[in-house]
Amino acid sequence: MSAECVAVVAHDAGGAEILSSLVRRERAANLHQHVFVLEGPARQIFAAKLGMTENLLLDEAIAMSSSVLCGTGWQSTLETDAIALARAQGKRSVAFLDHWINYRERFICRGELVLPDEIWVGDEIARDLASQAFPGLPVTDVGNAYFDDIRQGFAKQRPPGAPQSLSVLFVGEAIREHALRAHGDPLHWGYTQQQALAYLLDHLDTLGAPVAQVVVRQHPAEDPANYDEVMKKHPHTVRLSQGHDLFDDIAASDWVVGCNTMAMIVGLIAGRQVLCCIPPGGRPCMLPQPQIVHLQSMAAAGAV
DSSP: OOOOEEEEEEOSHHHHHHHHHHHHHHHHTTOOEEEEEEOTHHHHHHHHHHOOOOBOOHHHHHHHOSEEEEOOOSSOSHHHHHHHHHHHTTOEEEEEOOSSSOTGGGGEETTEEOOOSEEEESSHHHHHHHHHHSTTSOEEEOOOHHHHHHHHHHHTSOOOOOOSSEEEEEEOOOHHHHHHHHHSOTTTTSOOHHHHHHHHHHTGGGGSSOEEEEEEEOOTTSOTTTTHHHHHTOTTTEEEOOSOOHHHHHHTOSEEEESSOHHHHHHHHTTOEEEEOOOTTSOOOOOOOTTOEEHHHHHHHHHO
16 A cells, blocks of 8 residues: 555635545545644544544645645635645645535635645545636545445434424535625625524424424534624524534434535435525525425415
8 A cells, every 4th residue: 555645735614624524534445644734623523533643834734745635714824825825836736625605716726716636525426516617627526425424424323203303403604604705795695594593483384283392403613792783572482502512412303404515415414304405695505415405485384
């Protein structure tokens, strides 16, 4: 087996979940050596799966490595900086696209498009979308190790029954923050995550049974007080997640509700009902999975 040393670079949670699961498999099979450059949410995610790892500076890690594997987040320039530095040193870089939307935007750094030598994705839909977005760039479907972990975990759980009252998990996204940073307008996509939660809470009666509780799980990039104003209007129904793992929050829910987050796909894998709560006027959901139902359609049917 190759003794190649790979610099693993990650910041945002979505890519970090996949890369950490992938690295755990590679370590078990002794496929590669790894060094790590981790910032933001990625630090805690890697520590949870791999234990504490030495965290290097970017230039130090790339100098020690023969190739780079990175995520594709928007909260930091760390990953595009890694691609650019690897290219400057004549080293191969691979970026894992952990989602199905905003592909080209993920590689724009300081106004320039910074592309890796190869793109990895986790499914056929993402492979086709990436091939269209980056013609001529190698795109490889390597599967999604994180989703495999999720499937194995939920296979050990009893499937949900038919409850008399529902537990709803709202999975937050930093929609307003991303829109402001990327486009200078918090309403660039026609809505914020706070408006999406309010829209859900106004239409809980469409879910088919009384709702006992709505648990709000914030995105790591969100301000802890992001939903305070919305939640104050529903003090007996809504509470914040108590810092549990996403697996645990989904396991305790009947519905998983969000806008465009990967956590909704995890909900599908777990066999939960998954709902998109983008409010009227917002850009439509970009997730391609047909099992996702849409609150606007349910609300319209209930109004007839």
